Amino acid sequence: MKLVIAYIQPAALHKVKQALTDVGVGRMSVANAQGVGQQGGYTESYRGADLEIVLRKKVRLEIAVNDDFVERTREAIIEGARTGNFGDGVIFVVELVACYRIRTGESGSPAVG
Amino acid sequence: MQLSRKKLLILPLLLAAVAPAPAAAQTAADAMFTVNNTWMLVATLLVFMMHLGFSFLEVGLTQSKNTVNILFKNVSIIAIGLLTYAIVGFNLMYPGEFSIGGFFGFAGFGIGTDAAGLTAEYSEGYTYWTDFIFQAMFAATAATIVSGAVAERIRLASFLVFATVYVGLVYPFVGSWKWGGGWLDEMGFYDFAGSTLVHSVGGWAALAGVFLLGPRLGKYVNGRIHPIPGHSLPLAAAGMFLLWFGWFGFNGGSVLSADPGLVSLVFVTTSLAASAGIITAMLTTWTVQKHPDLSMVLNGALAGLVGITAGADVVSVMGAVIIGGVAGVLVVFSVMLFDRIKMDDPVGAISVHLTCGIWGTLAVGIFSPDHSFFTQLIGVAAYGAFALTSAFVIFSVIKATMGLRVSEEDERRGLDLAEHNMEAYPDYQIVITR
Numbered sequence: 001m002k003l004v005i006a007y008i009q010p011a012a013l014h015k016v017k018q019a020l021t022d023v024g025v026g027r028m029s030v031a032n033a034q035g036v037g038q039q040g041g042y043t044e045s046y047r048g049a050d051l052e053i054v055l056r057k058k059v060r061l062e063i064a065v066n067d068d069f070v071e072r073t074r075e076a077i078i079e080g081a082r083t084g085n086f087g088d089g090v091i092f093v094v095e096l097v098a099c100y101r102i103r104t105g106e107s108g109s110p111a112v113g
Numbered sequence: 114m115q116l117s118r119k120k121l122l123i124l125p126l127l128l129a130a131v132a133p134a135p136a137a138a139q140t141a142a143d144a145m146f147t148v149n150n151t152w153m154l155v156a157t158l159l160v161f162m163m164h165l166g167f168s169f170l171e172v173g174l175t176q177s178k179n180t181v182n183i184l185f186k187n188v189s190i191i192a193i194g195l196l197t198y199a200i201v202g203f204n205l206m207y208p209g210e211f212s213i214g215g216f217f218g219f220a221g222f223g224i225g226t227d228a229a230g231l232t233a234e235y236s237e238g239y240t241y242w243t244d245f246i247f248q249a250m251f252a253a254t255a256a257t258i259v260s261g262a263v264a265e266r267i268r269l270a271s272f273l274v275f276a277t278v279y280v281g282l283v284y285p286f287v288g289s290w291k292w293g294g295g296w297l298d299e300m301g302f303y304d305f306a307g308s309t310l311v312h313s314v315g316g317w318a319a320l321a322g323v324f325l326l327g328p329r330l331g332k333y334v335n336g337r338i339h340p341i342p343g344h345s346l347p348l349a350a351a352g353m354f355l356l357w358f359g360w361f362g363f364n365g366g367s368v369l370s371a372d373p374g375l376v377s378l379v380f381v382t383t384s385l386a387a388s389a390g391i392i393t394a395m396l397t398t399w400t401v402q403k404h405p406d407l408s409m410v411l412n413g414a415l416a417g418l419v420g421i422t423a424g425a426d427v428v429s430v431m432g433a434v435i436i437g438g439v440a441g442v443l444v445v446f447s448v449m450l451f452d453r454i455k456m457d458d459p460v461g462a463i464s465v466h467l468t469c470g471i472w473g474t475l476a477v478g479i480f481s482p483d484h485s486f487f488t489q490l491i492g493v494a495a496y497g498a499f500a501l502t503s504a505f506v507i508f509s510v511i512k513a514t515m516g517l518r519v520s521e522e523d524e525r526r527g528l529d530l531a532e533h534n535m536e537a538y539p540d541y542q543i544v545i546t547r
Binding site: 011014043044045046051 | 331525530534535536539
């Protein structure tokens with residue numbers, strides 16, 4: 001089992017969710033985040049002075065998948081989020097040691113779904 | 114207010130006891146002039162407050178990434194409205210004499226008056242300056258109606274150019290046809306406080322703008338309507354209450370004096386219409402839309418207020434309730450209709466001001482025995498034809514020259530960053546994840 005963590009642009013969320021649903025990945029967790037990568041920060045202005053904004057708004061997806069789903073999940077995220085510009089985001093795949101469904105008590109692969 | 118009025122009334126009585134009758138009448142008239150003028154200035158303050166109401170309403174019903182932009186437009190509009198009215202609008206709206214048969218007249222650039230303008234010689238209700246500033250507040254509200262409908266995707270500069278031309282020239286020009294004593298006034302057309310002259314004039318422009326701009330990104334996709342919820346319903350509700358508060362001056366001041374009977378009647382008809390609008394909008398949204406939608410009820414209150422604005426002083430209490438009630442139903446269906454024909458109006462401005470402005474104007478012909486439905490219809494049609502056409506032309510010229518809409522990327526980032534390079538809520542992150 002793997003945990004796929006993806007940081008994407010907020011504007012890409014809609015397309016990514018759609019792409020994931022299309023490949024059969026319907027369960028995920030979505031959170032607001034701030035972050036910075038190669039895109040770097042930017043400058044705002046306020047009352048005559050510049051305001052350095054280092055962290056940009058991001059959206060973090062966390063998707064627990066069985067090993068055979070990792071590939072299609074990765075591809076779906078890229079398909080939905082890639083624009084070719086800096087700031088498209090990053091995907092981490094982490095080893096998932098255990099998974100439990102709270103309602104039924106199932107564990108392991110069936111709990112991942 | 115109570116106490117000083119008593120003092121003012123006692124004074125002429127005391128003087129009457131010691132002075133000959135004509136002088137007492139003169140002093141009583143002076144006192145009345147002061148009372149009238151004072152009320153008119155208070156009404157001016159109330160109409161001014163409506164700009165705060167509009168600001169809150171628009172901010173509350175739009176996304177937080179565009180809040181700076183909305184506020185910027187609202188702040189600019191009051192300034193543009195007042196200044197253009199001083200430079201050209203006031204004398205275009207009240208030319209005194211018409212050069213082209215009740216259709217066009219201009220009394221010259223700038224404002225100013227002589228000593229007589231400060232007395233009851235000018236008018237028993239107000240001084241020249243009061244007249245100017247009270248009417249100027251109205252002019253600014255006409256432009257503000259447009260800003261809500263075109264929000265979240267219009268270029269700031271384009272909007273400001275439009276507002277300057279429309280409020281500066283079109284609003285006062287068509288306004289002269291009725292309030293300036295022009296051809297519609299002579300025909301017997303009636304618009305007490307501006308259902309047509311202010312609200313529908315703003316509404317027609319909003320319609321033209323929404324049509325030429327196109328909907329916000331992501332609003333209508335694959336034949337489905339994807340709502341873009343406002344980010345603060347508390348602000349929106351506060352805005353509605355402030356607008357109602359201001360409407361006491363908008364309608365109350367349109368009596369153009371402190372006549373106790375008329376002003377108090379207008380307070381009642383205005384409030385009952387707003388209340389009826391809330392109730393019927395509530396019933397409509399609760400049934401047709403399955404759940405009672407707060408934003409629709411807020412629109413319902415405003416719909417009732419716009420509806421009664423044409424005839425607040427000439428309809429009965431029952432008439433006011435019906436007018437407001439019908440408006441509350443109309444606005445809900447109008448909002449849904451515009452969404453179905455892909456006319457994206459983030460705050461429902463077209464439904465509140467145009468749909469209900471027309472209804473309120475026609476309702477005078479229905480509920481007031483002294484006014485003809487047919488004449489009201491002529492007025493509605495005349496204003497519609499000219500306002501819509503001129504707004505369409507102005508927006509089209511702007512679209513062809515400087516562009517009307519922001520780029521897709523700017524719209525996604527939000528106009529606050531794209532046009533102003535600043536955020537409305539830098540302290541905490543309101544991020545939309547849909």
